[in-house]
Amino acid sequence: MKRKHNWTVAGLAVLSSVIWFPLFYMAGQSFMGNWELIQNTGAVLSGTKGRVHFALLPRFPTLSPYVELLLDSPGFFVMFWNSCKQVFPILAGQLLLGMPAAWALGRYRFRGRSFIMLLYMILMIMPFQVTMVSGYLVLKRFQLLDTHLALILPGIFNTFPVFIMTKAFAGIPDSLMEAARIDGAGEFRIFFSIGIPMALPGIISAMVLGFLEYWNVIEQPMTFLKTKSLWPLSLYLPNITSDKINVSFAASIVMMLPAVLLFLWGQKYLEQGIAASGLKE
Template sequence: MVKKFVREITYLPLILLAGIICFPVLFAASGVFMQQWELERNLAPVLAGAEGMAGWSVLPHAPTLRSLVELLLDSPQFFVMFWNSLKISLCILAGQTMFGVPSAWALARFRFPGRKAVLLLYIVLMLMPFQVLMLPQYLVLDRFRLLDTHAAVILPAVFSTFPVFIMYRFFCGIPESILEAARIDGAGHLQVFLWIGIPLGSAGIVSSGILGFLESWNLIEQPMTFLKTKSLWPLSLFLPEIGLEEAGLGFAAAFMMLVPALLLFLSGREYLEQGIAAAALKE
């Protein structure tokens, strides 16, 4: 009985922790349904330098969809950025799949000279903070005259090595015997890759896709560095610019940005977990 109770009581701190972790999300979500006056009353001490302390209630006093309606119907600029973000993210995903999957397959399934070095290189590059690669990328984008275009954000991200690393782990997990059987059946390298590698490694591809999407949906430094034209900006650059007078709009926009990420996260949670877990698997 005591053991059971101990087991039950462990839930409490877990739920508390879960609450703390979820708080910012709930906070942002409740802001969407507040009216402007309530937001101003709550946030004025923080954003406008007013006296007193900021307050917050997770449940709005006078819930309204006004901010959301205003955002969705009266703010075409929001949609410009929303689609910019989506365009960048999807392009990056497509590019990563196109170039990353074969690379990962090659690294996982073939033995050739320099493979280990390439792997190490990929891991090192994967761990490089963006700021280290910012200058080289800037130089090459400048050379190709790609600065201030979406391609400037998309192309370097397409050749990011992190997805390769994730998918490599998945492809490593495919039993060699299946591939051997296929080869004996007379399948070429390409057929083996297309008909066996991709279907069996699809979980890895999806999970790396989800991770990639979350990452690219959240890009800030790259567009900030490479994009000057405001109309090319993704949503992530627009949100920090919102002040108190548009707080309602800001919360709504933040919420709308959160929604696709959460939807994708929820629908691909299992793949995501697999993808994450794959990284932890022993080589």
């Protein structure tokens, strides 16, 4: 039995290495000088002649890519703050509008509820390419194109966080709600004192997943934003020239750090959110 367990652990380790290896490789390349990086992978990355030499670790480690990115690249910081201006208002709006909607859909039974849930699911699985033209026309009609609101407003009304929070609110035992009503608590008191605390793992899960989605969004800003000074950080990497390949690896690491740190912080909430869907009285 122990031997079988060891084989299982070994197999899982091999599978996980497939995911982690590209990240380790990217981190190693970010500490390489540009000349060493071109010498190793220039045949692929910059179109130079020769063979590709695989090197996980740099022979001559240097911090010059990070120095150039953080000290000599003002465009990087402009796009970084653009991402903050776009992502955090989206998450705040999803909380402000999404939680009451999810509470109503998760806790109340009313005429048309099933249709609304079906509509939410259709909108949730519908790719951006399907709604791109209609969204563009609506934003143009309201003169919101080429502004931060062109990304913020559609993100606020995204149906995915409402769907997740609805499941979290629906998992709250009815006995708690009935006991609160017997004690004289009103619906608003129940929502703030029982609903939000007990559904907090699902709410945080929705926010973590929303941050990961909008921090890395590419298609929406490319479609709705024409002025480069409004572009988010996700569009910084495609604009790095081939003679600064090491800077692109460094930018990838820096851009990935907020998402990784947030995921590590919210991992327990994600697990609790999944477990909460099976909560029973």
